Amino acid sequence: MLYDSIKIVLSRATNAGGYMDHPLFAGDVKTGGYNQLFNVYDRAGEPCTRCGTAIEKGEIAARKSFYCPNCQKVNTASRSAAVPAE
Numbered sequence: 001m002l003y004d005s006i007k008i009v010l011s012r013a014t015n016a017g018g019y020m021d022h023p024l025f026a027g028d029v030k031t032g033g034y035n036q037l038f039n040v041y042d043r044a045g046e047p048c049t050r051c052g053t054a055i056e057k058g059e060i061a062a063r064k065s066f067y068c069p070n071c072q073k074v075n076t077a078s079r080s081a082a083v084p085a086e
């Protein structure tokens with residue numbers, strides 16, 4: 001299910017021009033075309049397109065992360081299992 005969704009979203013995003021901000025060459029008007037189509041990324045405080053809950057911003061490994069706290073609940077069981085024992 002996730003695998004199928006990733007294929008769909010990646011295809012849609014690359015066809016639209018991806019998310020990069022800077023053109024790759026003079027006259028490049030396609031690069032970054034997907035920036036306006038994000039459902040979650042860079043939309044902190046805006047309503048989730050699925051349920052209307054405000055999108056939250058977090059940070060994972062010094063990278064910005066955006067999620068809907070209603071649609072993307074934390075699974076504490078799998079989360080703790082994924083952390084290697086020290």
Ligand SMILES: [Zn+2]
Nearest residue numbers: 048051068071
């Ligand atoms: Zn949601």
